[in-house]
Amino acid sequence: MHPDFPHAMAPGAIGKFTAKNRIYMSAQTTSFATSGVPNDRHIAYLVERARGGLGIIFSEAVDVMSGHGYPETGLRLSIERDEAVPAFARLVGALHEEGTGAFLQLTQTGHTRFWAPSDVGIGGVAPRPREMPTEEMGRLRAAFADAARRGVEAGFDGIELHFGHGHLLHRFLSPVLNVRSDGYGGSPENRLRYPLEVLAAVRAEVGGDFPLGVRVSSDDLGGLGPDEYMMVSILKAIVQSGLVDFLNVSQGGANTSAEQLPDMTFPEAPFIEMTRRVIADLPPITIMTTGRFRQLATAERILSDGGISFIGMTRAHTADPEVMAKALRGEADKVRPCVACNYCGERAVASAMGLACMVNARAGREHLWPLQPPMALQNGRGPIVVVGGGPAGMEFARVAASRGHSVELYDAGDRLGGQMNAAASAATRGDFLKLIDYFEGELRQAGVAVHLNAWMNVERISSLAPALTVVATGARPVAQWLPGLGDLPSFEPADLAHGDTRHVCLVDQEGGWRSVAAVEAWMERSKGRLTIVTPSAGFADGASAHFTRTPLVRRLGQHNVSIVTDHNAVAFEQGRLTVKSVFTGATFDIEGIEVVTGVSNFRSSNGLARALADAKLEYRIIGDAYLPRDALEAIHAGHCLALELQ
Numbered sequence: 015m016h017p018d019f020p021h022a023m024a025p026g027a028i029g030k031f032t033a034k035n036r037i038y039m040s041a042q043t044t045s046f047a048t049s050g051v052p053n054d055r056h057i058a059y060l061v062e063r064a065r066g067g068l069g070i071i072f073s074e075a076v077d078v079m080s081g082h083g084y085p086e087t088g089l090r091l092s093i094e095r096d097e098a099v100p101a102f103a104r105l106v107g108a109l110h111e112e113g114t115g116a117f118l119q120l121t122q123t124g125h126t127r128f129w130a131p132s133d134v135g136i137g138g139v140a141p142r143p144r145e146m147p148t149e150e151m152g153r154l155r156a157a158f159a160d161a162a163r164r165g166v167e168a169g170f171d172g173i174e175l176h177f178g179h180g181h182l183l184h185r186f187l188s189p190v191l192n193v194r195s196d197g198y199g200g201s202p203e204n205r206l207r208y209p210l211e212v213l214a215a216v217r218a219e220v221g222g223d224f225p226l227g228v229r230v231s232s233d234d235l236g237g238l239g240p241d242e243y244m245m246v247s248i249l250k251a252i253v254q255s256g257l258v259d260f261l262n263v264s265q266g267g268a269n270t271s272a273e274q275l276p277d278m279t280f281p282e283a284p285f286i287e288m289t290r291r292v293i294a295d296l297p298p299i300t301i302m303t304t305g306r307f308r309q310l311a312t313a314e315r316i317l318s319d320g321g322i323s324f325i326g327m328t329r330a331h332t333a334d335p336e337v338m339a340k341a342l343r344g345e346a347d348k349v350r351p352c353v354a355c356n357y358c359g360e361r362a363v364a365s366a367m368g369l370a371c372m373v374n375a376r377a378g379r380e381h382l383w384p385l386q387p388p389m390a391l392q393n394g395r396g397p398i399v400v401v402g403g404g405p406a407g408m409e410f411a412r413v414a415a416s417r418g419h420s421v422e423l424y425d426a427g428d429r430l431g432g433q434m435n436a437a438a439s440a441a442t443r444g445d446f447l448k449l450i451d452y453f454e455g456e457l458r459q460a461g462v463a464v465h466l467n468a469w470m471n472v473e474r475i476s477s478l479a480p481a482l483t484v485v486a487t488g489a490r491p492v493a494q495w496l497p498g499l500g501d502l503p504s505f506e507p508a509d510l511a512h513g514d515t516r517h518v519c520l521v522d523q524e525g526g527w528r529s530v531a532a533v534e535a536w537m538e539r540s541k542g543r544l545t546i547v548t549p550s551a552g553f554a555d556g557a558s559a560h561f562t563r564t565p566l567v568r569r570l571g572q573h574n575v576s577i578v579t580d581h582n583a584v585a586f587e588q589g590r591l592t593v594k595s596v597f598t599g600a601t602f603d604i605e606g607i608e609v610v611t612g613v614s615n616f617r618s619s620n621g622l623a624r625a626l627a628d629a630k631l632e633y634r635i636i637g638d639a640y641l642p643r644d645a646l647e648a649i650h651a652g653h654c655l656a657l658e659l660q
């Protein structure tokens with residue numbers, strides 16, 4: 015038993031299965047699949063996390079049935095066919111080799127636009143979904159049972175059905191989305207009938223002693239329900255059915271993605287009290303729960319309070335597969351922090367581009383890159399000089415130094431972090447600073463010589479006789495000029511007095527984290543009115559739109575904010591701002607504006623690169639200096655270059 019983590023590291027039983035400890039990774043869709051089955055990329059990603067010490071890893075959401083006419087991409091997992099079993103068995107076997115339990119998550123996901131309990135949409139412009147006739151429900155119920163049989167054949171240690179996160183069976187529980195007039199809608203008992211039938215069919219297939227449970231949302235948090243009060247009786251009925259060995263409690267529903275993956279605006283473990291409330295009066299049952307657990311110490315504290323048997327640390331493991339191992343070694347301060355930016359969700363789920371992590375460029379590339387990149391050839395050449403200490407420069411320096419290169423990092427500013435400092439300027443985005451702290455620690459440990467307030471030019475660089483110069487000088491804002499006003503001042507929170515009551519217009523050309531930080535700073539300080547004008551289709555789409563939007567929009571709703579999308583500001587005169595449609599060129603005026611301010615887009619700062627080229631010095635260029643982009647791509651570029659060097 016570990017002296018600091020006696021509860022987290024104690025074995026834990028779920029039915030007949032015993033996990034070596036109480037920490038798990040919950041389901042995480044990756045969009046890595048080829049033709050719907052697991053491949054080497056899945057295995058390498060999950061095995062690296064299993065090696066970190068996890069007790070249980072859940073598969074990502076696995077579909078049980080197609081046939082709704084949706085053009086399948088094959089990027090998501092499906093266990094609809096017997097032929098899929100060997101690929102799943104390979105994944106299970108790989109996790110078992112590391113001593114980690116493998117659980118399967120079964121669901122019907124992604125196509126809830128097509129199948130639903132009733133033809134009730136969740137808002138937006140999507141067409142109404144198709145109300146499932148009972149015959150189709152019967153086929154799906156049988157498909158769940160068949161899928162579970164295949165899961166047992168593949169060797170999984172347990173199975174969970176998804177009753178949460180706005181997936182199909184969750185929608186049956188909702189009084190808003192399920193308005194059926196047959197025996198599957200109306201009363202709470204009727205709404206639970208179909209999910210319980212599916213559960214019973216699966217139980218009949220897997221046998222009485224096979225570990226089986228459900229993933230539930232303690233509250234959908236988006237007004238579609240069920241809310242936590244309804245969930246108390248729903249959970250009681252599920253447990254009293256005798257069909258389940260565990261409940262895996264999450265939160266969020268069909269229109270609250272940023273609550274499913276609590277984003278940076280939430281503190282650590284923000285929903286734990288809600289979890290405790292919904293499970294308070296349940297008959298004895300194994301409870302698992304997730305939701306922004308970043309540190310093993312927090313998991314230990316919650317487990318030691320009792321009532322909860324397992325804690326999920328999912329994104330924490332994406333960001334650092336060694337999050338547990340480091341804590342067990344007494345090196346929790348060396349963990350690469352998940353900053354809950356939710357780019358992973360954006361890439362893997364919203365856009366199906368394949369999972370990637372802002373802070374961990376290796377995530378999803380474990381099958382391509384060796385765990386220990388080869389040490390650099392020591393050929394007596396000079397140091398590598400990195401100019402620019404933003405995300406790209408810091409990541410390059412960290413990885414290059416860990417490979418044995420002698421690295422010197424120069425930044426003209428008085429602190430590391432570059433644009434991340436601006437993104438972190440709102441109180442709700444302070445986690446970006448944790449990432450800068452992490453980099454500072456890593457650079458120190460790797461022996462990178464960091465020089466701040468150091469303006470570098472070709473002469474200074476030449477005097478260092480570098481083997482290579484890496485230009486990571488970032489990007490600079492492009493001045494916005496507005497007829498009638500001249501240069502648009504960039505938004506500075508300090509310019510707003512607390513309690514400011516003026517009508518401010520934010521002309522947003524950036525559409526990313528800086529815009530979010532500006533608006534949040536305005537909300538923190540102002541009691542006035544804000545009009546945001548953006549040429550994009552939505553506000554701050556560049557900042558992980560799908561998975562950060564709801565908490566932000568909810569807070570905006572508590573303030574006097576209007577958003578004018580698809581328009582540029584073109585003139586300002588006597589409190590009147592003229593805006594012009596990016597599509598039609600039509601204009602209209604917004605009256606009564608007292609302050610006009612802007613968040614600009616960026617242009618690469620690559621003058622140094624051009625000067626180095628002219629001087630025929632060897633250089634490489636990364637990050638925003640190459641092309642303004644988000645921090646995920648900047649860090650990725652720094653990482654790749656550091657791996658590429660000999």
Ligand SMILES: Cc1cc2nc3c(=O)[nH]c(=O)nc-3n(C[C@H](O)[C@H](O)[C@H](O)COP(=O)(O)O)c2cc1C
Pocket residue numbers: 040041042043044074075119176179229264274275276304305306307326327328329330358359360362363369
């Ligand atoms: C990229 C990504 C994909 C996810 N896919 C699923 C999924 O397939 N099924 C599911 O139940 N939850 C999914 N989730 C939610 C996680 O299981 C977990 O509940 C969430 O990340 C919060 O836990 P954490 O703070 O420990 O990451 C996903 C989360 C992420 C980040």
Ligand code: SF4
Pocket residue numbers: 329330332333351352353354355356357358359370371372373374
């Ligand atoms: S992408 Fe962001 S939220 Fe996702 S694991 Fe990485 S740091 Fe955490």
